[in-house]
Amino acid sequence: MNIDLLKQKLSNExxxxxxxxxxxxxxxWVIYFVNYNYIIEKENVEIFDFLTISPHIFSxxxxxxxxxxxxxxxxxxxxxxxxxxxxxxxxxxxxxxxMGSIVINYILLKLFVDLFGWYPTPSQILTTCLxxxxxxxxxxxxxxxxxxxx
Numbered sequence: 764m765n766i767d768l769l770k771q772k773l774s775n776e777x778x779x780x781x782x783x784x785x786x787x788x789x790x791x792w793v794i795y796f797v798n799y800n801y802i803i804e805k806e807n808v809e810i811f812d813f814l815t816i817s818p819h820i821f822s823x824x825x826x827x828x829x830x831x832x833x834x835x836x837x838x839x840x841x842x843x844x845x846x847x848x849x850x851x852x853x854x855x856x857x858x859x860x861x862m863g864s865i866v867i868n869y870i871l872l873k874l875f876v877d878l879f880g881w882y883p884t885p886s887q888i889l890t891t892c893l894x895x896x897x898x899x900x901x902x903x904x905x906x907x908x909x910x911x912x913x
Contacts (some may be wrong), residue, residue: 776842780899783837788891791830795887800824801884819883823868831861843907846876853906865896 773781799805799822808821816824835857839850868890875886 772828775902776844777899779842780838780902783841784834784895784899787830788835788895790833791826792884792888792891793827794826794882795822796824798825799883800806819887822883823865823872823887827861827865831858834861838902838907843902856906857902860898860906862899864898867894867897868879 799818803818803821805818807818810816837855838857839853857885871890871893872883872886875881875890876883
């Protein structure tokens with residue numbers, strides 16, 4: 764498929780979302796991989812001696828702050844140019860949408876790793892691909908929606 768045909772099928776906004784989203788996802792996967800394999804070394808993480816978090820879930824949660832802020836700024840400054848809201852309001856909505864992504868991500872990781880017994884890093888990659896569909900819809904229709912001017 765040549766690039767002109769791709770541009771005809773996808774909007775400029777969608778192409779930008781795919782590019783910056785892919786960049787954010789790739790950085791998130793690297794952080795997840797390094798955290799899971801080298802920082803916590805595939806071990807459970809105990810917090811305050813009463814909460815134990817599995818390594819794949821802890822890696823997911825510790826990756827979130829990085830991908831949250833990078834993703835928000837990529838979308839705010841480069842992808843959704845028609846925004847009319849202030850930054851604080853759209854960041855709040857972005858946070859709400861991301862919480863939905865985290866819940867879906869958590870459920871799918873628990874399913875793939877704990878129930879199916881798949882390896883955590885490929886499971887996270889598959890999960891990310893599925894969550895991206897939800898995320899794009901939320902960013903376009905909720906976080907950075909066009910607000911009518913009165």
